[in-house]
Amino acid sequence: xxxxxxxxxxxxxxxxxxxxxxxVAYYEVIQADCGEDALRKAKSERPDLILLDVLMPDMSGVxxxxxxxxxxxxxxxxVILITAMADKDSKMKGLExxxxxxxxxxxxxxxxxxxxxxxxxxxxxxxxxxxxxxTCAELGFAEGATAFEGPGRIALVAPDGPTAVVWKHALEGKxxxxxxxxxxxxxxxxxxxxxxxxVFVISADLASRNDGLRLLSDLRSRPVTRHAATLxxxxxxxxxxxxxxxxxxxxxxxxxxxxxxxxxxxxxxQLRRKRQSDRLRSTVDAGLELAxxxxxxxxxxxxxxxxxxxxxxxxxxxxxxxxxxxLDFFKxxxxxxxxxxxxxxxxxVAKRLRAQLRSMDLVARIGGEEFLVAIPDADRTRALEVxxxxxxxxxxxxxxxxxxxxxxxxxxxxxxxxxxESEDSAKAILKRADQALYDSKSEGxxxxxxxxxxxx
Numbered sequence: 001x002x003x004x005x006x007x008x009x010x011x012x013x014x015x016x017x018x019x020x021x022x023x024v025a026y027y028e029v030i031q032a033d034c035g036e037d038a039l040r041k042a043k044s045e046r047p048d049l050i051l052l053d054v055l056m057p058d059m060s061g062v063x064x065x066x067x068x069x070x071x072x073x074x075x076x077x078x079v080i081l082i083t084a085m086a087d088k089d090s091k092m093k094g095l096e097x098x099x100x101x102x103x104x105x106x107x108x109x110x111x112x113x114x115x116x117x118x119x120x121x122x123x124x125x126x127x128x129x130x131x132x133x134x135t136c137a138e139l140g141f142a143e144g145a146t147a148f149e150g151p152g153r154i155a156l157v158a159p160d161g162p163t164a165v166v167w168k169h170a171l172e173g174k175x176x177x178x179x180x181x182x183x184x185x186x187x188x189x190x191x192x193x194x195x196x197x198x199v200f201v202i203s204a205d206l207a208s209r210n211d212g213l214r215l216l217s218d219l220r221s222r223p224v225t226r227h228a229a230t231l232x233x234x235x236x237x238x239x240x241x242x243x244x245x246x247x248x249x250x251x252x253x254x255x256x257x258x259x260x261x262x263x264x265x266x267x268x269x270q271l272r273r274k275r276q277s278d279r280l281r282s283t284v285d286a287g288l289e290l291a292x293x294x295x296x297x298x299x300x301x302x303x304x305x306x307x308x309x310x311x312x313x314x315x316x317x318x319x320x321x322x323x324x325x326x327l328d329f330f331k332x333x334x335x336x337x338x339x340x341x342x343x344x345x346x347x348x349v350a351k352r353l354r355a356q357l358r359s360m361d362l363v364a365r366i367g368g369e370e371f372l373v374a375i376p377d378a379d380r381t382r383a384l385e386v387x388x389x390x391x392x393x394x395x396x397x398x399x400x401x402x403x404x405x406x407x408x409x410x411x412x413x414x415x416x417x418x419x420x421e422s423e424d425s426a427k428a429i430l431k432r433a434d435q436a437l438y439d440s441k442s443e444g445x446x447x448x449x450x451x452x453x454x455x456x
Contacts, residue, residue: 003120004028006047008038008064009082010056018051021109027116035059039067042074049119052099054083054090062093069098076126078119082107088259095265101252114243122251126277152177152271155197157187157215159206167201167258174264177271184211188218199229199270201263204241213245220249227277229270233258294365296343297350305364305372309426312362312374313419320376320419321383322429324437325353325390327369328411328445337401337408344401345408352393356386372430380418380450387414387448395446411446413437420453 005027007018012033019029030045032038035058042050050068054061061081068074081094084105091102101115154177158164164181171179177198184206200219204212216232219225231252232245242253251270254263292304300308312320327333327349334342346369353363353371362374375386391412398407415437417429436451443449 003048003116004030004045005116006030006032006038006041006045006050008032008035008050008056008061009053010034011053014053018107021112022116025113025116035061035064038064039074042068042077043071046073047077048123049116050077050079052079052081054081054085054094062090062097062099065094065099066097076123078123080112080115080119088262092261092265095262095269100269108239110243111239114246118246118250122273126280151175152198152267152275153196154179154267154271155182155187155200156180157182157184157200157202157206157212159203163203167263170258170260171264171267174260176264176267184215187215188222196224197228198274199231199267200225201231201233201267203233204235204238204245210241213241213248216245216248216250227274227281229274231263231266231270297347297365299350299354299371300362300364302364302366302372305362305366305374306426306430308362309372309374309429312376313426313429319379320374320429321378321386322417322419322433323373323375323383323387323390324415324430324433325371325373326413326437326441327394328413328441330369330410333408333410337406341401341405341408345399345410348399348401349394349410349412353390356389356393378418383416383418384448384450387416390414391446391448413440413445414448415440415451416448417451418453 005022007015007022007029008031009015009018010033015031015033019031022029030041030047032041035056038050038052041047052061052064056064061083065079065081068077068079075098078100079098080101080103081099082103082105083090094102100119103112103115154171156164156167156179158167158181161181168179168181180197182197182200187200187202200216202212202215204210206212206215212232216230219228219230229251230249231254232242232250234242234245234253234255236255236257238255242255245253251273252266254266292300294301309322327345330342330345333345346365350363350365350371353373357363357373357375360376362372364372366372373386373390375383378386391414395409395411398409400407415433415435417432417436419429432451436449440447440449
């Protein structure tokens with residue numbers, strides 16, 4: 001099954017019809033016949049989505065939706081309200097109480113399944129981000145800072161100027177956010193990360209039919225606008241293209257003629273979800289950065305380095321030079337100048353190493369005063385050349401650790417191993433590089449030594 005859906009309706013026939021439609025698409029269906037039953041099963045069964053009839057004998061679907069959203073255990077479950085009434089008041093109440101959509105009976109099967117797919121995808125993304133956030137928190141990583149959130153930026157991409165002006169006027173006073181008109185030809189301009197709109201409102205048809213759908217696809221493919229929310233405007237009753245828009249990644253759809261109140265509510269909902277995802281993503285990114293970064297030097301740590309080196313070695317056809325680097329007599333630096341000075345030396349050494357390498361090269365602190373460097377597409381000559389450059393960059397200039405303090409001179413020994421076809425893991429090549437480093441130390445330190453090839 002691809003998802004568990006709770007169908008709530010007091011009429012058994014309606015539940016059966018809905019179950020048949022959903023079962024054909026391989027969804028598991030749970031049934032409830034009233035509001036109280038829906039609340040119990042939502043809490044105990046934890047469905048992925050709820051289809052909720054508005055008119056029920058014990059309480060309205062809107063009230064059930066409100067209770068679901070007020071309970072932390074069920075607040076994140078998407079809700080689609082279904083009713084035989086198409087009046088604006090019922091729809092607005094449902095949307096304002098947290099419903100994700102509002103469908104009118106008889107429910108169009110194409111529109112229903114498209115909306116279900118869209119909401120389940122969004123639900124899965126939220127769950128994954130939340131799980132990663134919890135993992136980061138359990139590992140003790142700091143949460144990302146909560147930035148001040150001003151009004152959201154809303155970009156209107158209409159088929160023509162007059163229509164765009166009508167849309168903008170309709171949103172004025174609705175507190176939906178800062179609204180701007182964006183011509184179609186500028187919509188794919190390279191927005192700066194701070195300038196990218198939070199929500200795009202796009203007509204399905206712009207200069208030509210389906211031009212808006214193509215624009216949606218382009219926006220979703222670009223890093224700067226990939227996480228922007230998108231609301232697609234379609235001709236009345238165009239369920240087929242609504243399904244296409246949702247499958248392309250639109251967060252919501254709305255049909256013409258536009259209702260200003262509904263548009264504003266849906267924009268606010270999209271903005272709220274977008275910001276929640278941004279916060280989760282920021283926290284996860286910060287946690288992952290902490291998980292793979294050495295806090296003292298800013299270089300990658302041992303965990304990341306070994307995993308990344310394994311991935312580099314997995315790409316056959318390219319020679320990799322792996323270097324183990326170790327500062328000579330570093331204990332004497334700590335004993336003579338103190339551990340704070342020793343930390344400053346390590347931070348400067350890290351900067352010097354990084355300055356000599358390309359962005360594609362791997363450099364990591366793997367413990368104490370020991371570093372690892374991996375260079376793809378490097379033969380013996382290039383490996384020796386880079387290693388000598390690194391050794392000189394560290395040892396040729398004394399390090400100033402504090403104003404007025406005595407400069408500290410350090411040297412570095414290096415061991416190199418070139419990847420071999422017979423080696424398929426970081427452990428194997430590191431063993432040879434580590435032996436070469438030991439040879440450099442044994443021969444007097446401040447030297448570069450190339451490892452011999454291992455036996456096949």
